[in-house]
Amino acid sequence: MPTPPRPKLAVWKFASCDGCQLSVLDCEDELLALADKVEIANFREASSAVIDGPYDLSLVEGSVTTPEDERRIKEVRAQSRVLVTIGACATAGGIQGLRNFADVDEYRRVVYAHPEYIQTLATSTPIADHVPVDFELRGCPISKAQLLELISAYLGGRAPNLPNESVCIECKRRGNVCVVVAKGTPCLGPVTQAGCGAICPSFHRGCYGCFGPQGSPNVPSMLRHLHDLGMAPPAVQRVFRTFNPLAPAFKSASEAATSDEER
Amino acid sequence: MVRAEVGDRRILSRSAFPELFHALTEAGYQVIGPTVRDGAIVYDRLRSVADLPEGWTDRQGAGQYRLERRNDAALFGYTVGPASWKKFLFPARERLWTATKEEGGFSVRAEPVEGPPLAFFGMRACELAALGVTDRVFQGGPVADPGYSARRARVLRIAVQCGQSGGTCFCVSMGTGPGVRAGADLVLTEILTHGPHRFLLEVASEAGAAVVGRIPSALAAAGAEDTERAEAIVAATAASMGRTMPTEGLPELLRGNLAHPRWEDVARRCLSCTNCTMVCPTCFCSSHEEVPDLDGRTVERWRHWDSCFNLAFTELHGQSVRKSGLSRYRQWLTHKLGTWHEQFGTSGCVGCGRCITWCPVGIDLTAEVAAIRATPGAVTPKAGGKT
Numbered sequence: 001m002p003t004p005p006r007p008k009l010a011v012w013k014f015a016s017c018d019g020c021q022l023s024v025l026d027c028e029d030e031l032l033a034l035a036d037k038v039e040i041a042n043f044r045e046a047s048s049a050v051i052d053g054p055y056d057l058s059l060v061e062g063s064v065t066t067p068e069d070e071r072r073i074k075e076v077r078a079q080s081r082v083l084v085t086i087g088a089c090a091t092a093g094g095i096q097g098l099r100n101f102a103d104v105d106e107y108r109r110v111v112y113a114h115p116e117y118i119q120t121l122a123t124s125t126p127i128a129d130h131v132p133v134d135f136e137l138r139g140c141p142i143s144k145a146q147l148l149e150l151i152s153a154y155l156g157g158r159a160p161n162l163p164n165e166s167v168c169i170e171c172k173r174r175g176n177v178c179v180v181v182a183k184g185t186p187c188l189g190p191v192t193q194a195g196c197g198a199i200c201p202s203f204h205r206g207c208y209g210c211f212g213p214q215g216s217p218n219v220p221s222m223l224r225h226l227h228d229l230g231m232a233p234p235a236v237q238r239v240f241r242t243f244n245p246l247a248p249a250f251k252s253a254s255e256a257a258t259s260d261e262e263r
Numbered sequence: 264m265v266r267a268e269v270g271d272r273r274i275l276s277r278s279a280f281p282e283l284f285h286a287l288t289e290a291g292y293q294v295i296g297p298t299v300r301d302g303a304i305v306y307d308r309l310r311s312v313a314d315l316p317e318g319w320t321d322r323q324g325a326g327q328y329r330l331e332r333r334n335d336a337a338l339f340g341y342t343v344g345p346a347s348w349k350k351f352l353f354p355a356r357e358r359l360w361t362a363t364k365e366e367g368g369f370s371v372r373a374e375p376v377e378g379p380p381l382a383f384f385g386m387r388a389c390e391l392a393a394l395g396v397t398d399r400v401f402q403g404g405p406v407a408d409p410g411y412s413a414r415r416a417r418v419l420r421i422a423v424q425c426g427q428s429g430g431t432c433f434c435v436s437m438g439t440g441p442g443v444r445a446g447a448d449l450v451l452t453e454i455l456t457h458g459p460h461r462f463l464l465e466v467a468s469e470a471g472a473a474v475v476g477r478i479p480s481a482l483a484a485a486g487a488e489d490t491e492r493a494e495a496i497v498a499a500t501a502a503s504m505g506r507t508m509p510t511e512g513l514p515e516l517l518r519g520n521l522a523h524p525r526w527e528d529v530a531r532r533c534l535s536c537t538n539c540t541m542v543c544p545t546c547f548c549s550s551h552e553e554v555p556d557l558d559g560r561t562v563e564r565w566r567h568w569d570s571c572f573n574l575a576f577t578e579l580h581g582q583s584v585r586k587s588g589l590s591r592y593r594q595w596l597t598h599k600l601g602t603w604h605e606q607f608g609t610s611g612c613v614g615c616g617r618c619i620t621w622c623p624v625g626i627d628l629t630a631e632v633a634a635i636r637a638t639p640g641a642v643t644p645k646a647g648g649k650t
């Protein structure tokens with residue numbers, strides 16, 4: 001009996017730091033098992049050998065920041081059966097999404113010796129603003145466990161189990177002592193989606209929200225709470241704009257943080 | 264070995280206290296008890312009496328917990344911390360079974376529950392009551408939970424009557440403490456005044472008697488004044504509760520006020536973060552998850568703590584039944600204090616105060632109930648059972 005063809009996997013990069021693709025490479029042991037199950041057809045970070053599309057499963061890293069990106073993402077979508085965004089950049093604009101709240105021409109002048117050579121958009125936008133997305137993996141970077149869950153779900157023909165609960169529940173399952181209650185350290189855990197395993201609180205730091213908003217974030221209450229903990233409005237704004245500035249709940253939090261000053 | 268009897272009262276001096284600990288380890292128990300970690304008193308494995316939080320106390324309020332130094336060397340001079348004993352009986356994550364594909368079918372292997380007998384060292388009255396509640400939940404139905412039951416059968420309960428109350432405690436209202444009435448194997452009361460640092464030790468079960476029988480020379484006879492001293496300590500603790508919550512007609516009050524405006528008020532504050540349910544010693548909700556390996560030959564079934572505050576917890580056909588934070592908080596409170604009675608014949612709340620202390624925004628169920636009690640029958644305009 002001929003073996004059925006393996007699904008073709010492609011990994012694409014847009015504006016990003018490559019950290020999420022490194023998480024894919026970091027699945028070394030599992031990748032060996034994976035190589036049996038999927039054909040890694042297009043993954044420049046891992047190999048320059050490229051097999052033509054269409055692809056069964058595309059993982060897309062990075063945000064859209066140039067006119068070329070805008071064109072290319074449509075092409076990737078057209079070549080992909082299932083398209084999954086990986087990481088905060090692809091899902092919610094990423095750190096470079098800061099430009100959405102600033103003057104990009106000024107950034108260009110400050111950063112580049114020859115700003116006239118730089119073709120860029122005024123915004124950094126999530127992939128889903130441009131094409132339909134089937135699933136998103138959150139985080140900066142993504143969690144290896146969630147990536148493997150996604151691929152195994154894909155291979156098994158089932159929906160991936162990617163909970164949209166808070167970081168607090170992972171923190172408590174892990175047996176951490178809450179840094180907010182026991183130390184007064186501001187922590188975005190209550191409004192942030194689980195998936196990281198509550199890494200930061202496990203190292204006695206507050207959560208920075210890199211997995212973006214949980215399924216039902218209460219932003220106004222969180223803002224009052226951060227204020228009560230003594231966090232100044234600019235710091236609140238910064239923390240909500242760091243990784244997922246364009247996730248709607250975090251965007252509204254960052255905007256409300258400064259209008260707080262007027263109140 | 265000298266025989267000790269159930270009902271015996273003895274004095275254990277502070278200097279002889281480690282002998283009780285040795286008796287436990289010699290009897291084969293792994294001792295779990297309070298210890299300081301990361302700015303709080305948590306329950307963990309103890310290697311010796313030196314691991315106890317000697318000279319420490321805690322200051323608790325709504326959304327607030329701080330460790331502080333005491334000006335004495337009390338071993339149990341604090342109340343309950345964030346983690347309850349529940350994690351040792353109902354682990355936060357647990358593999359239940361593994362299924363493997365085989366020629367013509369598959370085989371299933373249940374996860375064995377192994378481990379030594381555990382001595383829960385320093386259980387408070389509210390925690391004994393909570394254990395009684397989880398016993399009903401996990402063992403009271405037609406099918407007992409095998410993991411819980413196997414672990415539970417190996418637990419020895421060494422209780423401590425509280426010498427002080429915490430800022431969020433209300434065991435008196437719930438009728439669960441601070442004095443220990445039932446459910447312990449041994450009961451200790453720490454006495455710090457009127458003589459040397461010592462403990463009144465009461466033998467409350469045959470299993471407790473067997474441990475005490477190992478250390479006859481460490482124990483002295485207890486006089487009437489020692490028993491009175493212990494009673495006075497418990498009475499003083501009872502008189503200084505941090506919170507109160509009158510329970511009269513509570514299930515009916517909640518059932519009759521599902522559209523009360525206070526639910527909207529609390530929903531504006533509640534973060535749906537799940538912390539209250541994670542720290543509660545009686546919250547028992549869980550979800551199951553199948554974890555297959557990449558080649559689909561084996562699949563593991565895991566159970567982990569879940570919460571009624573999670574959107575996905577009530578997801579049916581891709582939609583959550585309780586979409587609003589309001590409906591989720593209301594579900595939690597009306598279950599805990601109301602419908603729990605119908606389901607398990609007891610309140611789900613033992614008055615430990617953990618959900619108040621460990622809520623990041625300090626939501627206090629006793630205050631929520633008081634607000635509803637103050638204006639019963641009030642109705643949110645156009646609300647009425649909103650999800």
Ligand code: SF4
Nearest residue numbers: 168171178179187189
């Ligand atoms: S430390 Fe942060 S994530 Fe952990 S329970 Fe507290 S608020 Fe939640």
Ligand code: SF4
Nearest residue numbers: 543612613615616618
């Ligand atoms: S509801 Fe709150 S006070 Fe009552 S037992 Fe649970 S954690 Fe303790």
Ligand code: SF4
Nearest residue numbers: 533534536537539622
């Ligand atoms: S009541 Fe407090 S601890 Fe519970 S979910 Fe709401 S904010 Fe979190």
